[in-house]
Amino acid sequence: MATNLLNRGAFIVLEGLDRSGKTTLAYLLVKELEQRQIPVEFMRFPDRSKDNVIGDTLNKYLSSGIELNPETSHMLFTTQRFAVKDQMLQKLMEGKVLIVDRYAHSGIAYSVAKGLSLEWCKAKESGLLRPDIVLYLDLLPSEGLKRGNYGEERFETVQFQEKVHNAYDQLLDDSWKILSAHDTPETLVRSALSNILRACELNAHKPVELLYQSGRLDEKSPLKERQPFRTNVLSSQ
Numbered sequence: 001m002a003t004n005l006l007n008r009g010a011f012i013v014l015e016g017l018d019r020s021g022k023t024t025l026a027y028l029l030v031k032e033l034e035q036r037q038i039p040v041e042f043m044r045f046p047d048r049s050k051d052n053v054i055g056d057t058l059n060k061y062l063s064s065g066i067e068l069n070p071e072t073s074h075m076l077f078t079t080q081r082f083a084v085k086d087q088m089l090q091k092l093m094e095g096k097v098l099i100v101d102r103y104a105h106s107g108i109a110y111s112v113a114k115g116l117s118l119e120w121c122k123a124k125e126s127g128l129l130r131p132d133i134v135l136y137l138d139l140l141p142s143e144g145l146k147r148g149n150y151g152e153e154r155f156e157t158v159q160f161q162e163k164v165h166n167a168y169d170q171l172l173d174d175s176w177k178i179l180s181a182h183d184t185p186e187t188l189v190r191s192a193l194s195n196i197l198r199a200c201e202l203n204a205h206k207p208v209e210l211l212y213q214s215g216r217l218d219e220k221s222p223l224k225e226r227q228p229f230r231t232n233v234l235s236s237q
């Protein structure tokens, strides 16, 4: 067995409509894992940091300050994910569990909801790291409306969220676990945690796979020979 595959961390993504409770659940899960002395790191997409040009642009776009066409916004969101791909792999190989609030699936679902084709969107995300589990917080679009500060941001309308919901449906695969966003935080944490602990065990010695692409990252991957890509322009980390 390749030595670099000893006890890698699990790659966990939280997905769902706006106001489905992903961020709250992510924080609770990080706390639970830390209490169990399991190394864990939280990340979120988009990164809205004002000190990098893409983060600042996406922040303005989401708060409706500027307009971007669907292809442009899609590629800016996607670029942020590719910019930290090497860093994410490195953390997993160091044995850290990654809890990631939104990922490629948000990118695809929101762009398909705007009218872009599923194939085009998936192709843009192809080659990113594939999550071991996608925990999908299932929320009825009409219920999101009742949650705090709804409607402040672009995309926060019931009609648009219905389309996002339908687009997410088309992405379901065997890595997805559906959780009801209407459950209590305690129930959600219990169920998410048992899925995460199982994923840690099952994947500890498995290579990280690539999203929407056959092939795996193994020892010979060029990714492992390259220096991690760092720039203040694309990534604030």
Ligand code: NYM
Binding pocket: 018, 019, 045, 046, 062, 077, 078, 102, 103, 104, 106, 107, 108, 110, 111, 153, 154, 155
């Ligand atoms: N969003 C998020 C996209 O449209 N494409 C993406 O690739 C990602 C990661 O940004 N309404 C949208 C979904 C959300 C918004 O996310 C910001 P949040 O988690 O609501 O702050």
Ligand code: MG
Binding pocket: 018, 019, 153
């Ligand atoms: Mg939101």
